[in-house]
Amino acid sequence: QKEVEQNSGPLSVPEGAIASLNCTYSDRVSQSFFWYRQYSGKSPELIMSIYSNGDKEDGRFTAQLNKASQYVSLLIRDSQPSDSATYLCAVRHLNTGNQFYFGTGTSLTVIP
Amino acid sequence: DADVTQTPRNRITKTGKRIMLECSQTKGHDRMYWYRQDPGLGLRLIYYSFDVKDINKGEISDGYSVSRQAQAKFSLSLESAIPNQTALYFCATTRTHYEQYFGPGTRLTVT
Numbered sequence: 001q002k003e004v005e006q007n008s009g010p011l012s013v014p015e016g017a018i019a020s021l022n023c024t025y026s027d028r029v030s031q032s033f034f035w036y037r038q039y040s041g042k043s044p045e046l047i048m049s050i051y052s053n054g055d056k057e058d059g060r061f062t063a064q065l066n067k068a069s070q071y072v073s074l075l076i077r078d079s080q081p082s083d084s085a086t087y088l089c090a091v092r093h094l095n096t097g098n099q100f101y102f103g104t105g106t107s108l109t110v111i112p
Numbered sequence: 113d114a115d116v117t118q119t120p121r122n123r124i125t126k127t128g129k130r131i132m133l134e135c136s137q138t139k140g141h142d143r144m145y146w147y148r149q150d151p152g153l154g155l156r157l158i159y160y161s162f163d164v165k166d167i168n169k170g171e172i173s174d175g176y177s178v179s180r181q182a183q184a185k186f187s188l189s190l191e192s193a194i195p196n197q198t199a200l201y202f203c204a205t206t207r208t209h210y211e212q213y214f215g216p217g218t219r220l221t222v223t
Contacts, residue, residue, distance in 0.1 A: 008152075032211075034211050034212075041200075041217075041219075042216070042217070043202055043214040043215060043216050043217050044155070044202070044214050045214075046211050046212075046213065049210075049211050088154070088155070090212070098143075099157065099160070099170075100145070100157075100204075100206075100212055102154050102155040103154060104152065104153065104154035105154060
């Protein structure tokens with residue numbers, strides 16, 4: 001079982017809609033959770049970090065964490081064509097020397 | 113100026129050649145990482161270093177070596193490059209317990 005699992009997509013949403021990206025992780029002692037955006041051929045760019053259960057909002061982005069269900073999600077409101085990218089979920093494990101584990105990413109396309 | 117830089121940005125080399133990829137950071141972070149990214153496989157950890165004297169193997173260290181020359185510099189070497197090492201390589205840094213920041217990447221092609 002992979003440490004971090006994401007639906008590879010592709011996920012397509014119309015401009016202005018809400019895009020919902022999901023991620024599950026296997027290790028219950030995972031400490032920190034991150035969402036990165038990666039444009040083709042470019043490096044991952046941090047969007048959000050979340051450390052405790054519940055929602056965290058930053059502009060059009062909301063991260064949601066449910067540690068009991070080992071589930072983290074990212075909502076993008078008012079999706080724009082510039083949001084078209086691959087979104088990577090990452091988890092940091094305290095019990096493996098604070099290593100980061102990345103999902104394979106979900107490809108999002110926002111249709112104008 | 114970028115906080116995390118990588119050189120070269122692109123490199124084409126032949127099978128059997130030795131190649132070094134370099135990473136420098138001005139963020140003052142103690143921890144540095146090398147990843148490779150292949151289509152469909154995501155980011156895989158090659159080596160990581162928590163300080164100059166602490167270097168650890170990651171998930172896919174075979175065929176690679178690293179050197180942490182200073183807190184700000186972390187180099188990745190391929191002693192004898194092979195075609196399946198063709199990939200996008202990223203360096204990343206982090207402070208203890210915080211998020212990672214990535215360099216721009218090096219696209220390596222081994223022919």
